[in-house]
Amino acid sequence: MSVDTRQESASPPASGRGDPHLAALADDELRTLDAHWRAANYLSVGQIYLMANPLLTEPLRPEHVKPRLLGHWGTSPGLNLVYTHLNRVIRARGLDALCIWGPGHGGPAVVAGSWLEGSYTETYPDITRDAAGMARLFKQFSFPGGVPSHVAPETPGSIHEGGELGYSLSHAYGAAFDNPGLLVACVIGDGEAETGPLAASWHSDKFLDPVHDGAVLPILHLNGYKIANPTVLARLPEPELDDLLKGYGHDPIHVTGDDPATVHRAMAQAMDTALDRITAFRRAAREDGATERPRWPVIVLRTPKGWTGPAEVDGLPVEGTWRSHQVPLAAVRDNPEHLRQLEAWLRSYRPEELFDEDGSPRPDVLACVPEGARRLGATPHANGGLLLRELPLPPLERYAVPVDKPGATLHEPTRVLGDMVEDLMRGTTDRRDFRLVGPDETASNRLQAVYAASGKAWQAEILDVDEHLDRHGRVMEILSEHTCQGWLEGYLLTGRHGLFSCYEAFVHIVDSMVNQHIKWLRVTRRLPWRVPIASLNYLLTSHVWRQDHNGFSHQDPGFVDHILNKSPEAVRVYLPPDANTLLSVADHALRSRDYVNVIVAGKQPCFDWLSMEQARTHCARGAGIWDWAGTEDGSREPDVVLACAGDVPTQEVLAAAQLLRRHLPQLAVRVVNVVDIARLMPSEEHPHGMSDFEYDGLFTTDKPVIFAYHGYPWLIHRLAYRRTGHPHLHVRGYKEIGTTTTPFDMVVRNDLDRYRLVMDVIDRVPGLAVRAAAVRQRMEDARLRHHDWIREHGTDLPEVTDWTWDG
Secondary structure, three states: EEEEOOOOOOOOOOOHHHOOOOOOOOOOHHHHHHHHHHHHHHHHHHHEEEEOOOOOOOOHHHHHHHOOOOOOOOOHHHHHHHHHHHHHHHHHHOOOEEEEEEOOOHHHHHHHHHHHHHHHHHOOOOOOOOOOHHHHHHHHHHOOOOOOOOOOOOOOOOOOOOOOOOHHHHHHHHOOOOOEEEEEEEEEEEEEEHHHHHHHHHHHHOOOOOOOOOOEEEEEEEEEEEOOEOOOHHHOOHHHHHHHHHHHEEEEEEEOOOHHHOOOOOOHHHHHHHHHHHHHHHHHHHHOOOOOOEEEEEEEEOOOOOOOOOOOEOOOOOOHHHHOOOOOOOOOOOHHHHHHHHHHHHHHOOOHHHHHHOOOHHHHHHOOOHHHOOOOOHHHHHHHHHHHOOOOOOOOOHHHOOOOOOOOEOOHHHHHHHHHHHHHHHOOOHHHHOOEEOOOOOOOOOHHHHHHHHOOOOOOOOOOOOOEEEOOEEEEEEEOOOHHHHHHHHHHHOOOEEEEEEEHHHHHHHHHHHHHHHHHHHHHOOOOOOOEEEEEEEEEEEOOHOOOOOHHHHHOHHHHHHOOOOOOOOOEEEOOOOOHHHHHHHHHHHHHHHHHEEOOOOOOOOOOOOHHHHHHHHHHHEEEOOOOOOOOOOOOOOOEEEEEHHHHHHHHHHHHHHHHHOOOOOOEEEEEEEEEEHHHEEEOOOOOOOOOHHHHHHHHHHHEEEEEEOOOOHHHHHHHHHOOHHEEEEOOOOOOOOOOOOHHHHHOOOOOHHHHHHHHHHHOOOOHHHHHHHHEEEHEEEEEEHHHHHHOOOOHHHHOOOOOOOO
């Protein structure tokens, strides 16, 4: 058993209660801390096993035990220890604190702590703090109609779903950014510590501003095992682990042992030492103007896995081994010896000392618990909608590009958006509740105007050649999409706003992270006490069709497919075709709540099609006819529908429409542009979906529809497969054919080009195959001419590069 408070020279000296030589834990406080910890352990075991007899007022019988035993014991006693000691320092120091529980399998522990402090009963009034409420608390855990076994949205005080590991530390830093009075404790399981996202998250301390941000206290919980194997960090020699943590920029404080009294004393000293250092760092930065990057403390807590549980079951060691990970006694209903061991295990916590005759926690158990909103389960930072303020979004007309005639001018859509984001950042300078995050791509994605309002957050060394680095910046760049995602999620979940800018191909790196966030949003929508938070907004640019120099490795539009597989109530996908529609969509997304909004927009020069007023109307509609682009005269139905979604497909469709106007003037062509891709879905399957009546009116029931789509073509088929006109739908899109080549060659290679679209019309409109054979041949010749031209000149055909809309 040890507590190590060794300090590097860069750390301020600990003082007062934090000095282990001056701050011995009083016996009375030790007794009450242990009582709280034992009560939490008892409640954790009860949740896993019991459905009746919660206070053991009679001998335990098989029918008192759940028929299906689900849950995780192994990490729970360590989490209970952390909860107990966080209570102590929050109460003693008057802290505002939030805890991120990385070992999400420790759901019983966090629920137990919340029930003991009363926040659980305030959230769920039927789960009262008495014997009846305890019985309901136990039965509901991992039970049909109850609550999950993980730390979940249903858990008061949680902003972190425990279903997938790796994100706790980045969430903690996201919560701390722009929260200068907040302490964010983060318990990191040693299994989670092996993941790539967690490993990258340690570098977040190079972005934490001690003046404007809160503090993060990582607690690395080493209990030695995952589900079936030892963990890497738990098996490292202590000096090697120290070197690793110091290399990340932290000073480790070790707490190791299995004797409860000694561990309590050491944990109290470790907490005080860490918090004294944090206080000193903040004072030095905020009052003395210190700019040196702090070496923030990290607590390394080593306790046995399954601590205080059965030492041995069926002749095999359990406590301190992987066998305690889930349910140490698995056959309690059928095996009398297991039932006897369970009862002995529960009674070892001496519940009669912890709960009165009515089942309420006794005063000693609650002596360390803070009051009101300072309780971990009641902090408003874990229910961020309570703290959310409206963004001061500027009027879009300030940034709108003038469009007197469609297709006459060009702008880079994301550069136009960058001007709006700059003013939004400037408008939140004092309130500091908006951040722009991305993996080293802000300028590459043409959003660099934002630097005039805020530089890039950076606490490490700054050289003379560096640009836009800022100790107090709110633009966040790190070449780890996982860390960017985690930062932004933590920021949003604690009541702020943000935008994630990323290359389209590499946003896939966070596929599983956004899965968890969408699941979180879906569950919270059904919890009336969870207040809506700002949406998670993605701007995906440097997209598949304009990767001229990066080539095939940077060409993948499939994130949209991934998102549209998720809960329709929570996901939205927009493909604005020009600068003004991008402004309109971004304004809508930034105002929205409880969604994941995916916006795909180009950064290269793009034709301006719609005025700001037209863009607002079109985006509100989601999909509509561009009558100025077609050749319908209103006297008859169209012969063919040319549909498009995305900026490059829109240009190719309009170029195809122009060719058809020139070569087949008698053909009635309708042009439909889709901004909101979910509009293609039936209204009963997505809130933005169209009724069959609307869809049939737009696309017809029996006319050919040639659809040029930004991404993989089969997505459009999947969204529209139930429509009457689906047999007549032909989709062109990305077919996983890419390389480093010219912009137009990319669309030719994937059969999305204007010439191919005209050929598709001729092939699918009845009667045109013979009548327009010569036109079709000219289109094929143009494609062949393109092939030869780019190989000789290295640029696209002049008729392509110089094309403008002349309708």
